[in-house]
Amino acid sequence: MPWRAPPGEFADPYHVWLSEIMLQQTLVAAVIPYFNRFLEAFPTIADLAAAPSEQVSGLWAGLGYYARARNLHECAKRVAAMGGFPADIGQLRALPGIGPYTANAIGAIAFGIPALPVDGNIERVAARIFAISDPVPGAKKQIAAAAGRFMDDRAAQAHPGDFAQALFDLGATICTPKSPSCLICPWQAGCAAHAAGIAASLPARAEKISRPGRFGAVFVLFDEAGLVGLRRRAPRGMLGGMLEFPGTAWDRRAAMEALDPDAMMQAAPAAADWREAGEIMHVFTHFSLRLRVLTGQTRCLPQGLIGLAPEEAELPSLMRKALDQALTLRA
DNA sequence: AAGGCGGGGTA
């Protein structure tokens, strides 16, 4: 992982912070290319602070949870003005986008402060080591408090950054969610859940997620030069600050067929010979979305739309799918 | 305390 320092050394706080923000609810493999592109574009946090917000959101496109990009930029400005990251958990916690987990992670990994960043990995390890069977998310505080006892260890106190990252690795490779490899686990002897034969079932989960459906349509309009017409979404809320194709609202309805054709065409950005390019599916955290993709051709894009070359547009994944769907018809 | 907020890897 490009943000890691060798054991016993501290990594650059800028690198630690950038990686930790990107890693929030995001897999390591997904983060690595984004991390490298950000460092190439912004070698220092002052470079990031001075960048226009469109460049930051563009480089973030596809990584998800776009409020992180907004908070990242704001945090960079504050830290650059302060002359660097504070070596203090409370001051870190006060910065935008930095919650209890990330403050502890930066403190431990970049500054050697004896703090434990309890992420999903460490939460799972702790739930198993102490055989805590109360369901999450209700039991999160209880599990985090129990995980704090890991810091009683002398090595954890001496090398909190290495200790935390070792627990991340344990959770990612051995103490995995589905089929933990207890037979090769170095903590097997100290694991109450393994002793009870319930390791694989912990941490317990309470809720069943209902994911309702929403439906809508987007319009992919090409001009004579082959540019597509995009607009920028509001800075807050879903896909905040990101580019999108014009389209209908994403309504809660029983089925795509309930989408009124006249109402749909009112959302078209221009009069054109619109053609059906098919449908795309996309799953968000709290609903799934089906979009009809219509594509059309015009001489000149209407006022208010941003014309970008399809291969250069920095789009969130949903809009990338819509563009790819439209391109299948054009090809 | 609960819900909003992306996207993708994996079994």
Add this chain to the structure above:
DNA sequence: TACCCAGCCTT
């Protein structure tokens, strides 16, 4: 499919 991931912010 159904998780679940190096969580944070708002209400």
